[in-house]
Amino acid sequence: MWSTIVSYVPEWSVWIQAFLVIIIPIGITLTTRWINASIKRGSFTRSNKPSVSPKDISPAAAGVGSGTETGHYANIKITGNYHTDLISIKETFGKNADVHLREFTIRGTNTRAAVMFTEGLVDVNLMDEYLIKSLMFEGVPEQTQEEFVQHNNADFLATYLKEQLLPVSQVQETTSLQELSVGVLLGKNALLVDGLPGAMLIGTAKGKTRGVDEPLSEGLLRGPRIGFTEELSDNTGILRRHGSNQSLFIQKYEVGTRVKKDLAIAYIQDIADPKLVAEVQKRIQEMDMDDMLESGYVEQLIEDSTLSPFQQILNTERPDRVMGALLEGRVAILLDGTPFVLVVPVTFSMLLQSPEDYYERWIPGTFLRMLRFMSAMLALLAPALYISFISFHPGLIPTKLVLTIIETRTGVPFPSLIEVLIMELSIEILREAGIRLPKPIGPAMGIVGGLIIGQAAVQAGIISQFLVIVVAVTAISSFTIPVYSAGLTLRILRFAAMFSAAVLGLFGVVMFFLLVCTHLSRLSSFGVPYVAPAVPYHLGEWKDFFIRAPLNMMRKRPIMTNPTDEDRKK
Numbered sequence: 001m002w003s004t005i006v007s008y009v010p011e012w013s014v015w016i017q018a019f020l021v022i023i024i025p026i027g028i029t030l031t032t033r034w035i036n037a038s039i040k041r042g043s044f045t046r047s048n049k050p051s052v053s054p055k056d057i058s059p060a061a062a063g064v065g066s067g068t069e070t071g072h073y074a075n076i077k078i079t080g081n082y083h084t085d086l087i088s089i090k091e092t093f094g095k096n097a098d099v100h101l102r103e104f105t106i107r108g109t110n111t112r113a114a115v116m117f118t119e120g121l122v123d124v125n126l127m128d129e130y131l132i133k134s135l136m137f138e139g140v141p142e143q144t145q146e147e148f149v150q151h152n153n154a155d156f157l158a159t160y161l162k163e164q165l166l167p168v169s170q171v172q173e174t175t176s177l178q179e180l181s182v183g184v185l186l187g188k189n190a191l192l193v194d195g196l197p198g199a200m201l202i203g204t205a206k207g208k209t210r211g212v213d214e215p216l217s218e219g220l221l222r223g224p225r226i227g228f229t230e231e232l233s234d235n236t237g238i239l240r241r242h243g244s245n246q247s248l249f250i251q252k253y254e255v256g257t258r259v260k261k262d263l264a265i266a267y268i269q270d271i272a273d274p275k276l277v278a279e280v281q282k283r284i285q286e287m288d289m290d291d292m293l294e295s296g297y298v299e300q301l302i303e304d305s306t307l308s309p310f311q312q313i314l315n316t317e318r319p320d321r322v323m324g325a326l327l328e329g330r331v332a333i334l335l336d337g338t339p340f341v342l343v344v345p346v347t348f349s350m351l352l353q354s355p356e357d358y359y360e361r362w363i364p365g366t367f368l369r370m371l372r373f374m375s376a377m378l379a380l381l382a383p384a385l386y387i388s389f390i391s392f393h394p395g396l397i398p399t400k401l402v403l404t405i406i407e408t409r410t411g412v413p414f415p416s417l418i419e420v421l422i423m424e425l426s427i428e429i430l431r432e433a434g435i436r437l438p439k440p441i442g443p444a445m446g447i448v449g450g451l452i453i454g455q456a457a458v459q460a461g462i463i464s465q466f467l468v469i470v471v472a473v474t475a476i477s478s479f480t481i482p483v484y485s486a487g488l489t490l491r492i493l494r495f496a497a498m499f500s501a502a503v504l505g506l507f508g509v510v511m512f513f514l515l516v517c518t519h520l521s522r523l524s525s526f527g528v529p530y531v532a533p534a535v536p537y538h539l540g541e542w543k544d545f546f547i548r549a550p551l552n553m554m555r556k557r558p559i560m561t562n563p564t565d566e567d568r569k570k
Helices: 003-009 011-039 060-061 083-093 122-140 142-150 154-165 179-186 234-239 274-285 296-304 319-327 348-352 362-391 397-408 416-436 442-459 463-481 484-504 505-521 539-542
Strands: 099-107 112-118 173-174 188-193 199-203 249-257 263-270 315-316 330-336 340-344
Touching: 011 505, 083 099, 083 188, 099 122, 099 234, 099 315, 099 539, 112 122, 112 179, 122 188, 122 505, 142 154, 154 199, 173 179, 179 188, 179 199, 199 362, 234 249, 234 319, 234 330, 249 274, 263 274, 263 319, 263 416, 274 296, 274 330, 296 330, 296 340, 315 416, 319 340, 340 348, 340 505, 348 362, 348 484, 362 416, 362 463, 362 484, 362 505, 416 463, 416 539, 442 463
Parallel strands: none
Antiparallel strands: 099 112, 112 188, 173 199, 188 199, 249 263, 263 330, 315 340, 330 340
16 A cells, blocks of 8 residues: 555655745745845845036135035135136136137127137027127117116116017026036037126027937838937927927936936826826936936836836837827836937836837738737747656647657757857847847848858758757747837747756746746836736726727727826717
8 A cells, every 4th residue: 555655756866846835935035035125124125326516616716606505516605706707607617618708799888798609519600690790790789878878777677688689589597507517518509798797698509409200219111200319309399290289298307416407297187097107207306317328217217117127117219109009198207318208107018019000901911910929929938848748748739749759869069058048149249249239241141150060060060950940930930029128128038938848848847937927917107007907907998908899889998097188989
């Protein structure tokens, strides 16, 4: 009897597999909680050192100007004493060779004035025509010269300059030397007038920008062939030109502690949830970084979970995708200097959807969307399934196919994991090289390099022919994902799935897939469940999930974003 019972006891390898199945998820969960707690306590953050040293401020070191006794740049004020203020400004700009200063006398008076501007950032013709010429050659008429010279009211002086002598649209008064210097370095003209306790920032900016072209990172066959640019004003104008909508609100902020940049959030007021808008504003105002070089900085600073491999914010160059998101109650974030616009909140299904799904009829749109979901599964699990079937479960493969695989693997010296790693790493290297190389030779190198390496590896007996097919299908499947960052995430997780399959076989693949599903179900983006409408379950939302139902049936906006106006069609 005991021998019969013992015969049913699993071998030690099965006990090890069962132990790993239990201990690995627990270890990952505890490690993640510890790291998140450490981040919240501030253990991994940089020390709060002052970002500006008094030595950086030359006017403060020189003791020139009001407020310099504190040694802080922001406290230096423009006093109205022309010579003192001019010394402070020259000390502020220091050795910047591209910042120029032009002094002159206003015609009809003895009042001295100076114009500061940055070379390459201003329209010199506009500055000469409407600023310097207006003051030097037209100046003050004879009938008002005496009043202008003898008048001691600074408000009268500023008002006369703005209303009579400066035919420009943008005039901003400031008494802060810091604000003046930032404005000049961003492409504005600064006008300093003797007797005026402050300066004027005049907008004649002119930057080198590219035209509005087709998006480079998102290919399309049907739809508007227009993409965002690096100029924030152009991008907001593109959204405005999409159609007349008085409810489209655009709010601007200034981000960056050392290098200031403009950032805008866009939303439709009578659709977007006010709580969502307030949360976006709060996270933007809490950002602390020297410079926001690209919208990727903003994305990483405001996302919900830093440790998750999945992106929780959508980035896109397509205005139609952004407008579609705004009409669903989402919020767009635009940063000056980048063509990539961020959209929040985002769900995993959005990363596998394309605006072209809605431009085609619902049947081909549904087919293409389901094809992308299947391709995502292949891109994630195909190499792992190959390893598990070849190394652990060959009995699950049909006999004829097993014989074919055995024939192709004859003479291969490596186990299946090493064999797959060689090909996958080669493909990733070729893909990255194709992106970094110049455009005329990049695609050719990727295709030719892949063919040559694959054929040479097969002939050398390093890999099997069947594996070449698996790796090729996997690589092509990852190209079907519309959002590049989402495809990159699946490519990274693919290696984790391969190692799980190499340790535990098909059980490892299933365990890995369950871990990914568990993580996705716990993940959220600005309060919206990441895998909605699957979790939590909303059957009515499935009309725009795996399938794309006819437009006549999609009468409601997604309830996951909690829109104030739920009706899409009225």
